[in-house]
Amino acid sequence: MTAGLDTPDRRGRTGLDRHGRDLTGNPRVRVRDVEVLSCDWYVLRRTTFDYQHSDGHWSREQRETYDRGDGATILLHNAERRTVLLTRQFRLPAYVNGHPDGMLIEAAAGLLDGDAPEEAIRREAAEETGCVIGVPEPVFTVYMSPGSVTERLHFYAAPYDPVSATADEYGHGVAEEGEDIATVELPFDEALAMIRSGDIADAKTIMLLQWAALDGPYGHPGPPSSPVP
Template sequence: MTAGIDTPDRRGRTGLDRHGRDLTGNPQVRITDVEVLSCDWYVLRKTTFDYRHSDGHWSREQRETYDRGDGATILLYDADRRTVLLTRQFRLPAYVNGHPDGMLVETAAGLLDGDGPEEAIRREAAEETGHTVGTPEPVFTVYMSPGSVTERLHFFAAPYGPATATAEGGGVAAEGEDIAVLELLFTEALDLVRSGEIADAKTVMLLQWAALDGPFRHR
């Protein structure tokens, strides 16, 4: 008996090896086997599939996919004052892969955890920044690392100000979060992108959107 397959894992899940087996949307792909390598919290799978190439021949391929669920992120902005509200927190994967101290400047974000994207990002914005936003503006939804990670990230934007400040923010201490809230001039944030001090992809994408099509575009 295997946790996550025959018996519940620590999150109560079973049948994790069936994910993806019934996909039929691409006739060039035939999935033949799915193996669960880890399901400690998120799920790491190795999938074997046959792939028909553009010249017609078939090959057998294997890929590992990391399933952590989908997420959402939001850029909070004050168009009148030309500021944005960002966060800073420690990210171990960045630290072990060359970031000087692992302290990344980011837009507020989090996993959906069973909620819809709008509900989830309103929750995360409140927890991380202390601001309760109204209806956020959808920006786009993208796959952030489609070579290995299944996550789709929903991008939003919303205004903030004194009226939306309802708590201190800083994240959920019980979940190990220790998040600093940063208010920056939009021009400062762009300078940090240019210098490499903002090195988080979702944050760069939202700041560029804000400059090209969002609240700080040239009119």
């Protein structure tokens, strides 16, 4: 008997090796086998499949996928002050892969954990920044690392009240999960400059800041339309 397959793992899951076996959307892909390599918390699978190449021949392939569930992220902005509210927290994977101290400046984010994306991001914004937001604006939904990670990330934006922002104070986040999150309020132009300098190196945050500069609350108005003769 194997935890996560025949018996519940520590998160109560079974049948984790059946995920992805019945996909039929692409006739050039035939899934042959799914193995669970790890399900300590998230799920690492190895999938064996046949793939038909563009020239018509088939090959047997294997890929590992890391399933941590889908997530959501949000850019909190204040147009009147022309600021954004971000977070700073320690990220071990970045630290072990070259970041000087592992302390990344990021947009608030978190996993859906079974909630709808809009509900989840309202929860995460409150947990990580202390801000209670209204209805968030959907921006886009993307796969962040499609070569190995299954996660889809739902991007949102929403205005925040500066009265509720407690910048540079640690203590946000869920203590039981080891979170120790500071909020960082920045002028928007400074945040953009921090992308260029490398001080902001988190992909989701860069995407949201660039969206804000192009199409969002700090976007430049388009060229005036030509007068009708």
